[in-house]
Amino acid sequence: xxxxxxxxxxxxxxxxxxxxxxxxxxxxxxxxxxxxxxxxxxxxxxxxxxxxxxxxxxxxxxxxxxxxxxxxxxxxxxxxxxxxxxxxxxxxxxxxxxxxxxxxxxxxxxxxxxxxxxxxxxxxxxxxxxxxxxxxxxxxxxxxxxxxxxxxxxxxxxxxxxxxxxxxxxxxxxxxxxxxxxxxxxxxxxxxxxxxxxxxxxxxxxxxxxxxxxxxxxxxxxxxxxxxxxxxxxxxxxxxxxxxxxxxxxxxxxxxxxxxxxxxxxxxxxxxxxxxxxxxxxxxxxxxxxxxxxxxxxxxxxxxxxxxxxxxxxxxxxxxxxxxxxxxxxxxxxxxxxxxxxxxxxxxxxxxxxxxxxxxxxxxxxxxxxxxxxxxxxxxxxxxxxxxxxxxxxxxxxxxxxxxxxxxxxxxxxxxxxxxx
Amino acid sequence: xxxxxxxxxxxxxxxxxxxxxxxxxxxxxxxxxxxxxxxxxxxxxxxxxxxxxxxxxxxxxxxxxxxxxxxxxxxxxxxxxxxxxxxxxxxxxxxxxxxxxxxxxxxxxxxxxxxxxxxxxxxxxxxxxxxxxxxxxxxxxxxxxxxxxxxxxxxxxxxxxxxxxxxxxxxxxxxxxxxxxxxxxxxxxxxxxxxxxxxxxxxxxxxxxxxxxxxxxxxxxxxxxxxxxxxxxxxxxxxxxxxxxxxxxxxxxxxxxxxxxxxxxxxxxxxxxxxxxxxxxxxxxxx
Numbered sequence: 001x002x003x004x005x006x007x008x009x010x011x012x013x014x015x016x017x018x019x020x021x022x023x024x025x026x027x028x029x030x031x032x033x034x035x036x037x038x039x040x041x042x043x044x045x046x047x048x049x050x051x052x053x054x055x056x057x058x059x060x061x062x063x064x065x066x067x068x069x070x071x072x073x074x075x076x077x078x079x080x081x082x083x084x085x086x087x088x089x090x091x092x093x094x095x096x097x098x099x100x101x102x103x104x105x106x107x108x109x110x111x112x113x114x115x116x117x118x119x120x121x122x123x124x125x126x127x128x129x130x131x132x133x134x135x136x137x138x139x140x141x142x143x144x145x146x147x148x149x150x151x152x153x154x155x156x157x158x159x160x161x162x163x164x165x166x167x168x169x170x171x172x173x174x175x176x177x178x179x180x181x182x183x184x185x186x187x188x189x190x191x192x193x194x195x196x197x198x199x200x201x202x203x204x205x206x207x208x209x210x211x212x213x214x215x216x217x218x219x220x221x222x223x224x225x226x227x228x229x230x231x232x233x234x235x236x237x238x239x240x241x242x243x244x245x246x247x248x249x250x251x252x253x254x255x256x257x258x259x260x261x262x263x264x265x266x267x268x269x270x271x272x273x274x275x276x277x278x279x280x281x282x283x284x285x286x287x288x289x290x291x292x293x294x295x296x297x298x299x300x301x302x303x304x305x306x307x308x309x310x311x312x313x314x315x316x317x318x319x320x321x322x323x324x325x326x327x328x329x330x331x332x333x334x335x336x337x338x339x340x341x342x343x344x345x346x347x348x349x350x351x352x353x354x355x356x357x358x359x360x361x362x363x364x365x366x367x368x369x370x371x372x373x374x375x376x377x378x379x380x381x382x383x384x385x386x387x388x389x390x391x392x393x394x395x396x397x398x399x400x401x402x403x404x405x406x407x408x409x410x411x412x413x414x415x416x417x418x419x420x421x
Numbered sequence: 422x423x424x425x426x427x428x429x430x431x432x433x434x435x436x437x438x439x440x441x442x443x444x445x446x447x448x449x450x451x452x453x454x455x456x457x458x459x460x461x462x463x464x465x466x467x468x469x470x471x472x473x474x475x476x477x478x479x480x481x482x483x484x485x486x487x488x489x490x491x492x493x494x495x496x497x498x499x500x501x502x503x504x505x506x507x508x509x510x511x512x513x514x515x516x517x518x519x520x521x522x523x524x525x526x527x528x529x530x531x532x533x534x535x536x537x538x539x540x541x542x543x544x545x546x547x548x549x550x551x552x553x554x555x556x557x558x559x560x561x562x563x564x565x566x567x568x569x570x571x572x573x574x575x576x577x578x579x580x581x582x583x584x585x586x587x588x589x590x591x592x593x594x595x596x597x598x599x600x601x602x603x604x605x606x607x608x609x610x611x612x613x614x615x616x617x618x619x620x621x622x623x624x625x626x627x628x629x630x631x632x633x634x635x636x637x638x639x640x641x642x643x644x645x646x647x648x649x650x651x652x653x654x655x656x657x658x659x660x661x662x663x664x665x666x667x668x669x670x671x672x673x674x675x676x677x678x679x680x681x682x683x684x685x686x687x688x689x690x691x692x693x694x695x696x697x698x699x700x701x702x703x704x705x706x707x708x
Contacts, residue, residue: 007432015706028616091705095436095543098702104436110543118541123467132463135456136542164470 005072005220011102013062062088063244075214075221077231079259080241086224108187117177122166133180147183155179182209190222228256229397284374284383285312291391300394304360310353318376320347325371364410365395450545460552479563487511494638503640503671506575514637520561521603522628527553528607532615546701554600588667605689612700653678656685
């Protein structure tokens with residue numbers, strides 16, 4: 001099992017930003033001129049690190065010097081933020097586009113599932129599309145014939161198999177498409193986040209199938225996902241990409257932990273520089289804000305979290321109060337909770353430190369933001385900071401499902417039962 | 422799992438930045454042969470789905486074009502047709518030309534029309550142009566049936582000098598030449614238009630103009646001796662002339678022109694495959 005199934009050597013990919021238009025011709029000619037004289041591509045040098053937020057030149061390394069090996073039978077999770085280079089890496093691995101430098105060596109056929117239902121033709125029936133799609137993904141007609149019944153059974157659309165797929169519901173369409181893909185016989189399978197389709201039952205079926213592919217059939221799988229629970233459950237190892245570079249390589253648990261701790265960079269604010277530039281206004285200046293889990297390294301549903309704020313107050317002799325609001329990703333204020341800091345109109349100039357804790361098993365998984373409101377005499381707003389700091393509560397699987405459960409709250413309430421005939 | 426490589430030393434697949442100029446993987450093309458056939462079937466089936474007449478629609482275009490040519494070039498311009506009935510003469514030309522022109526324009530759109538598939542999954546890109554040539558060949562077959570019916574009618578019921586000559590043995594070669602010429606030129610254009618779309622506009626009316634530079638609506642014998650070489654320089658000229666000579670007994674078979682046409686087709690095809698092969702690896706970044 002220690003055979004290397006796929007090996008990446010210093011894979012990099014350079015992209016030009018902006019539009020391809022009349023201006024590009026001169027660049028092309030310039031490149032050709034350099035090439036003719038046997039020199040290096042002049043634009044390759046100005047390539048910058050892939051960082052969406054900063055502005056820069058027009059050439060960007062979407063991925064740079066990616067170097068790792070995947071053993072046969074291993075399920076490798078590829079994790080990273082949006083724009084970290086995951087898709088580019090997948091495209092290169094599935095030979096949709098070639099790398100700018102570096103090479104990849106693989107043993108066996110590579111089949112990629114960057115999308116389900118590639119090449120489905122709406123006018124053709126389900127049956128015809130199974131054959132067409134299977135062939136596009138690299139199966140031969142005999143292979144598809146042999147697997148046909150299995151595919152149809154897996155998809156659960158037997159009744160509609162001779163109906164054009166344009167009459168299918170979107171769910172049926174996706175089921176059929178995934179069913180074809182799930183029965184590919186290639187030695188290496190590359191899967192993008194296509195599992196985020198269908199209803200919960202079908203998702204479970206897909207994950208189960210993925211597991212079968214690697215465990216029972218010993219095939220190598222590269223799995224790209226944002227679903228940390230799925231990565232943890234399915235994969236045996238993981239790599240983390242950041243700004244187009246390989247940031248971490250290790251087991252799936254280590255990878256997920258690394259990603260989650262490095263991902264939540266936003267959940268802390270430490271002001272550097274002069275006081276005048278700190279967030280706030282002339283009355284209040286915020287110096288520091290941090291959120292951390294009460295137990296463990298990661299804020300999860302059950303861990304709970306503590307937060308602490310340090311600020312400078314400039315208003316004297318008032319009743320100073322502070323209010324925290326936590327807002328979920330739908331901009332719903334989940335709660336609003338205030339505290340009076342000085343009761344007897346005796347506030348003083350100086351640094352306050354306020355901290356609080358939020359017990360676990362109350363908020364559901366998701367991304368949350370803090371609003372912080374400072375008040376004077378519980379009547380006037382001194383300073384309002386909206387969306388000040390963002391943090392994420394990671395999901396924990398409940399029973400067999402990895403999906404985030406619906407609802408704003410994630411309470412565990414005791415259930416009692418009685419039974420009679 | 423049947424073809425897992427036991428030998429750990431050799432890699433079955435190596436992905437590199439650039440392919441060698443002659444790095445054409447015929448074996449891989451062959452492995453995907455089922456895909457070619459399924460794509461042909463898709464094109465053919467989806468063409469007449471939800472129509473009543475079905476494949477008969479393939480016949481409408483040659484019939485109407487022939488009638489139009491008959492009116493404009495036969496009756497109004499009164500161009501001679503090498504002594505054979507004008508309908509058969511035009512129908513032969515229209516059928517062959519339609520196959521070539523259709524193959525050329527369709528294959529020239531290979532990359533732009535299939536970008537969504539190419540962006541998601543790998544298979545040898547040459548599969549698409551090959552399937553286009555083949556599906557057009559089915560269409561050609563149906564249109565040729567019409568041609569043969571009309572030809573038979575004129576041979577039996579009409580008094581004229583139509584006769585089939587020995588050159589019919591070249592028929593398969595002719596069909597192959599038409600297809601490969603369309604393929605070769607088409608993939609050259611498809612490769613050139615991935616980044617700069619300008620050539621696409623040229624192609625649409627270029628094909629129309631080219632028809633007049635080919636003896637479709639007139640026989641080669643009509644061309645003045647001085648300019649004959651110019652028309653014969655078009656590799657399609659020998660094909661259409663040989664075709665008419667074979668089935669209608671019209672015109673003459675010129676071995677020089679014919680050999681030239683074969684050579685030109687091979688060169689175009691070879692150049693096309695080379696350019697196509699060079700572009701296919703990175704076209705997704707520029708299309």
